Amino acid sequence: MNIETRLVQIGVGREETTGAISYPVFNATAYRHPAPGESTGFDYTRTANPTRTVLEEAVADLEGGDAAFACASGMAAIQTIMGLFSQGDHLVVSLDLYGGTYRLFEQILSRFGVSFTYADMRDIEQVRLAIRPETKAVFVETPTNPLMQVADLAAIARVAKEHQLLTIVDNTFMTPYFQRPLELGADLIVHSATKYLGGHNDVLAGLVVTKGQELSEKLRLLHNSIGAVLGPQDCWLLIRGLKTLALRMERHQANALSVARFLQDHPGVSEVFYPGLPDHPSYEVQQRQASGFSGMVSFRVKHAAQVPEFLRSLKLISFAESLGGVESLCTYPSTQTHADIPEEVREKVGVCDRLLRLSVGIEHPDDLTADLAQALEASVVKGGVRA
Ligand code: PLP
Numbered sequence: 001m002n003i004e005t006r007l008v009q010i011g012v013g014r015e016e017t018t019g020a021i022s023y024p025v026f027n028a029t030a031y032r033h034p035a036p037g038e039s040t041g042f043d044y045t046r047t048a049n050p051t052r053t054v055l056e057e058a059v060a061d062l063e064g065g066d067a068a069f070a071c072a073s074g075m076a077a078i079q080t081i082m083g084l085f086s087q088g089d090h091l092v093v094s095l096d097l098y099g100g101t102y103r104l105f106e107q108i109l110s111r112f113g114v115s116f117t118y119a120d121m122r123d124i125e126q127v128r129l130a131i132r133p134e135t136k137a138v139f140v141e142t143p144t145n146p147l148m149q150v151a152d153l154a155a156i157a158r159v160a161k162e163h164q165l166l167t168i169v170d171n172t173f174m175t176p177y178f179q180r181p182l183e184l185g186a187d188l189i190v191h192s193a194t195k196y197l198g199g200h201n202d203v204l205a206g207l208v209v210t211k212g213q214e215l216s217e218k219l220r221l222l223h224n225s226i227g228a229v230l231g232p233q234d235c236w237l238l239i240r241g242l243k244t245l246a247l248r249m250e251r252h253q254a255n256a257l258s259v260a261r262f263l264q265d266h267p268g269v270s271e272v273f274y275p276g277l278p279d280h281p282s283y284e285v286q287q288r289q290a291s292g293f294s295g296m297v298s299f300r301v302k303h304a305a306q307v308p309e310f311l312r313s314l315k316l317i318s319f320a321e322s323l324g325g326v327e328s329l330c331t332y333p334s335t336q337t338h339a340d341i342p343e344e345v346r347e348k349v350g351v352c353d354r355l356l357r358l359s360v361g362i363e364h365p366d367d368l369t370a371d372l373a374q375a376l377e378a379s380v381v382k383g384g385v386r387a
Contacts, residue, residue, distance in 0.1 A: 010239050010243060011023030011054045011239055046229055051239075055239050056070055058239070059191075059209060059242075063176045063189050064180050064182045066211055066212060067209070067216035069208045070205065070235055072204070072228045073228075074205075074206040078101055078104060079228065080208055080222050081168060081208055085136055086114075087112060089135075089136045091105075091115075092116075092127055092137075093105065093118050093119070093139045094121050094144055094151065095119055096141070096145070096351070097145065098141065098192075100337070101141075102341050121142065121156060122150065122151060124155050127159055131163050137160075137168055138165055140170070140186075141172075143294070145172075146337065146351060147298060147355075148296060150282030152285050153181050158185065166188060168189075173196075173324075174290055175191075175196045177246055178249060178291050179289065179290035182209065186211070189207075189210075190209075191209075192205075192206055193205035195325070198237060198241040199242075201322060202237065204234070252294065253276065254365070256297050257277075258369060262369040274293065274296075275294075276293030296360070297357075298356065298358070299358070301356065304353045304354050309379045312378075313375035315371055315374070316328065316368065316370075317329065317358070318330070328358065328359060328360055328361035330357070330359075331359070332355075337357075
């Protein structure tokens with residue numbers, strides 16, 4: 001069945017007692033056992049919950065995985081995966097990366113003796129060179145947050161397999177609607193489901209998807225033991241959001257392309273980063289490994305002095321720190337999402353003080369470009385700079 005249909009039908013036909021089309025929220029934390037040694041399949045909600053099971057089975061199916069685990073946030077999902085590693089282990093990680101992931105690795109996991117090397121994943125030689133005898137996994141974000149750099153997933157998974165490493169992919173920006181990394185050789189997927197999967201800026205959630213029985217059982221143990229699981233109400237919100245994922249992603253993408261083209265032609269803008277623009281350096285890789293380009297666009301204004309007035313002047317687009325919802329948001333990575341990355345590292349990667357990130361929503365594209373036009377105009381005039 002096609003993905004659009006599978007998305008809409010999540011949970012339908014699963015509640016046999018009443019036939020409810022929308023699968024109910026099971027708030028119960030405990031379940032009666034029919035007899036000693038017997039179970040309905042549900043004993044205690046941290047281990048398994050019926051609403052969560054419907055969500056997890058659906059996401060495993062969408063990603064082409066064997067199991068999925070719903071977590072309290074994207075960071076909880078990443079931390080759950082990190083439970084696979086021990087003191088002395090090393091991971092190779094995308095150089096351009098969500099700041100919270102960098103913070104977890106550098107400020108917390110490093111204290112437990114796990115170390116990380118950051119490599120530009122567009123360059124497969126850099127990945128090879130970063131691998132050490134104690135390396136256990138490659139952690140890839142693609143496209144990266146916020147610079148939209150694209151890694152060739154099949155090539156990275158091949159190198160990882162040669163060295164018996166796990167390939168972990170953060171698929172938050174693409175969702176399984178556009179990109180399915182397990183089909184390209186990855187072993188584990190992580191999502192901030194707070195973003196496109198939920199889609200409405202109203203639920204904090206994360207997901208891990210695994211391939212293979214052994215890995216699935218290891219993650220099942222970690223998920224239940226760490227306990228950073230998603231509550232049933234939030235599972236329901238996520239199921240509700242997923243039903244419209246296909247429609248939303250198509251519209252996010254069409255709007256993002258309009259916005260990217262508009263920004264490219266604007267004299268107040270120096271660079272636009274959107275993998276759906278044919279002159280993006282990774283346009284072909286992206287076309288090969290995914291069926292779309294999603295709705296995230298980053299750009300640099302010409303002068304840092306434009307930024308405060310630009311953000312103050314936005315009316316329709318909210319200056320806010322998230323992405324993937326139906327409402328358009330604009331983020332300033334250097335003081336928001338990436339503030340915990342040291343300035344010299346940020347500058348080296350390209351997350352400079354002229355960089356802005358747009359999560360393009362599903363409003364009418366003309367209204368979005370009109371808002372950007374007036375805010376850019378104000379940024380040039382009131383920012384006191386010549387475009
Ligand atoms: N991964 C990516 C690519 C993100 O953008 C984020 C959050 O912005 C996360 C992971 C963390 O997700 P959460 O905020 O749901 O914990």
